[in-house]
Amino acid sequence: MLFSEKGLVNLKFFTIFTLLTLLFAISLLGTLKELFIIGEIEELQKLIREIEDKGGELEKTSLIHLSFTQENNITQPLVSKDIDGHSFITIYQNGIVLQKDISIVEKIFWKATILIFLFLFGIVFLTFLYAKIASRDIRQPISILNRYLDRVNGNSLHHIPKENLPEDFHLLVDTINNLINRIDTFIGSQKELFIGVSHELKTPLAVIKLKNQVLLIKEREKEEYIEQIHFINQKIDEMDKIVSDVLNIGRLESAQFEQPVELDIISFLKEKGEEFSLIAKSQDRNIVINLQPNSFVATIQKTLLNQIVQNFLQNAIKFTPKGKKIELRSYLNPKGNLVIEVIDEGIGIDEKEDIFAPFHRKGNKSGVGLGLFLAKSGADAMGAKISVKNRDDGVSGAIATLELQNRLVCPI
Numbered sequence: 393m394l395f396s397e398k399g400l401v402n403l404k405f406f407t408i409f410t411l412l413t414l415l416f417a418i419s420l421l422g423t424l425k426e427l428f429i430i431g432e433i434e435e436l437q438k439l440i441r442e443i444e445d446k447g448g449e450l451e452k453t454s455l456i457h458l459s460f461t462q463e464n465n466i467t468q469p470l471v472s473k474d475i476d477g478h479s480f481i482t483i484y485q486n487g488i489v490l491q492k493d494i495s496i497v498e499k500i501f502w503k504a505t506i507l508i509f510l511f512l513f514g515i516v517f518l519t520f521l522y523a524k525i526a527s528r529d530i531r532q533p534i535s536i537l538n539r540y541l542d543r544v545n546g547n548s549l550h551h552i553p554k555e556n557l558p559e560d561f562h563l564l565v566d567t568i569n570n571l572i573n574r575i576d577t578f579i580g581s582q583k584e585l586f587i588g589v590s591h592e593l594k595t596p597l598a599v600i601k602l603k604n605q606v607l608l609i610k611e612r613e614k615e616e617y618i619e620q621i622h623f624i625n626q627k628i629d630e631m632d633k634i635v636s637d638v639l640n641i642g643r644l645e646s647a648q649f650e651q652p653v654e655l656d657i658i659s660f661l662k663e664k665g666e667e668f669s670l671i672a673k674s675q676d677r678n679i680v681i682n683l684q685p686n687s688f689v690a691t692i693q694k695t696l697l698n699q700i701v702q703n704f705l706q707n708a709i710k711f712t713p714k715g716k717k718i719e720l721r722s723y724l725n726p727k728g729n730l731v732i733e734v735i736d737e738g739i740g741i742d743e744k745e746d747i748f749a750p751f752h753r754k755g756n757k758s759g760v761g762l763g764l765f766l767a768k769s770g771a772d773a774m775g776a777k778i779s780v781k782n783r784d785d786g787v788s789g790a791i792a793t794l795e796l797q798n799r800l801v802c803p804i
Contacts, residue, residue, distance in 0.1 A: 407516055407519075410512050410515060410516050410519075413512060414508065414509060414512045417505075417508045417512075418505060418508070418509075421501055421504060421505055421508075424501075425497075425501050428494075428497060429481065429494070432481050432492060432494060433481060433483065436481060436483045436490045436492060437483065439490060478493055478495040479493070479494050479495050479498045480492060480493055480494065481494055533556075533557045533558055533561050536556060536557060537552065537557075537561070537564075537565075537568075540552045541568075544572065549572050549575060549576040549579070550572075551569045551572060552565050552568055552569060552572075554566075574772065577772065593631055593634060596627040596628075596630055596631050597631075599627060600624050600627050600628075603620055603623060603624065604620075604624075607620055651693075652691045652692055652693050653691070653692070653693075653694055654689060654690075654691050655689070655690060655691075655692050655694055655697075656687055656688065656689050657688045657689070657690055657692070657697070657722075657730060657732075657796065658683050658685065658686065658687050658688050658722065659687070660694070660697065660698075660701075661681075661683055661701065661720065661722055661732065662681065662683060664698070664701050664702065664705065664720075665679060665681040665683075665705075665720045666681070668705040668706075668709065668720075669681070671709060672709050672718060675709060675714065676714040676715060677709055677712055677714060677715070677716060677717075677718060678716075678717050678718065679705075679717075679718045679719075679720060680717055680718070680719045680720070681719075681720050681721075682719060682720070682721040682722075683720075683721065683722045684721075684722060684723045684724070685723075685724060688722075688724075688730045688796075690730075690796060690797075692774065692796070693773070693774060696770035696771075696773055696774050697770075697774070699766055699767060699770045700767045700770050700771060700778065700794055701732065701734075701794070703763040703764065703766065703767045704732075704734035704767070704792040704794070705718075705720065705734055706763065707734075707736075707763060707764070707792065708734050708735075708736035708738070708792070710738075711736055711738030711739060711790070712736040712737050712738045712789070713737070713738070716736075716737040716738075717737055718734065718735065718736050718737070719733075719734070719735040720732075720733075720734055721733050721735070725795070729795050729796060729797050730795070730796045731793060731794070731795050731796075732793070732794040732795075732796070733791055733792065733793050733794075734791070734792045735783065735789060735790075735791050735792075736789045736790055737787060737788060737789040738788070738789050738790060739788060739789075740782040740783070740788055740789055740790050741780060741781070741782060741790050743781060743782060747764055747780055748764050748765055748767075748768040748778075749765065764780070771794060774796070775797065776794055776795060776796050776797070777793075777794070777795040778792075778793065778794050778795075779792075779793045780792045780793070781793075
């Protein structure tokens, strides 16, 4: 393709504009020519009146020819050409014939018309050359980007270098590289998840198989069979929980394509806090809600936000001992971003471990360790920052933090 689509549209627009300008210039010259002829006719009519006053005498001039005729009638002025191509204005009035040569002016008008045409044609031609060169300059970096992107796959997610590209393309390259980072992180997480799922399912299956083999060695009492069946059911429930959490990951990925909606996040947090306060009280724990500012409206995928906040509160209730306090709070940081924090009084975390890895568990608490992995995936999808760290105020516990940008939260 010779031009980019936008360049072609601009070239067509400029060409049409130039042609309209040419037509206007030609029309203007034609109008000026007509006005000139009208002025010359009036000048000749004035000369005829002077000739009549002076008795048929006229000062000699190379441009005006005087003659007489027997006809006394008045006719319309004529513009004509002789066999040599000279243009004349002729007036017949009261037997006097005046004829003026306007060939020089005619030639000036034609030259002006040709010059204007050549000038505008030159502009169109130069515009065409510039558009062609500019299009080539644009197509070259786009071709480089295409070559790099063609080589991108699941096994080769390399960044696109900016050195060989114009500065105008650097922002685009940064955006593409950020996307590649997200894809690389997603693929890595998926591989890690699949390995974890395989391991988590393989262990209970191996235990069930071993228990069954032991049962088959010899005949046993009815109570032993019932005990082993209960044990097998327990392991099946554990595997069912793993499968359910993996399905939740699939739902979370679908939620990443959910249409963002305008949401007052403070009202949403207040509602979630009140819901989990009832759960916490039933387990002898207390949730304190401290939300600032009064309102924070953002365009966001509600399902993803709900997944993260719900995970924070569930973990806080799970790891906070009975009789202790949990705080749900929000505030604006100096950047104007909304920070959401869930602060518990539990045992804290080992900050050397990757707590966002799939199947990461703390102690002997229930669950398969996919909650924070799901929360991290949701935060990445929203372009938000998520972190979990230990409290630094001398109280045992952890702080789970989600930072939402002060502009459009969910990249569309």
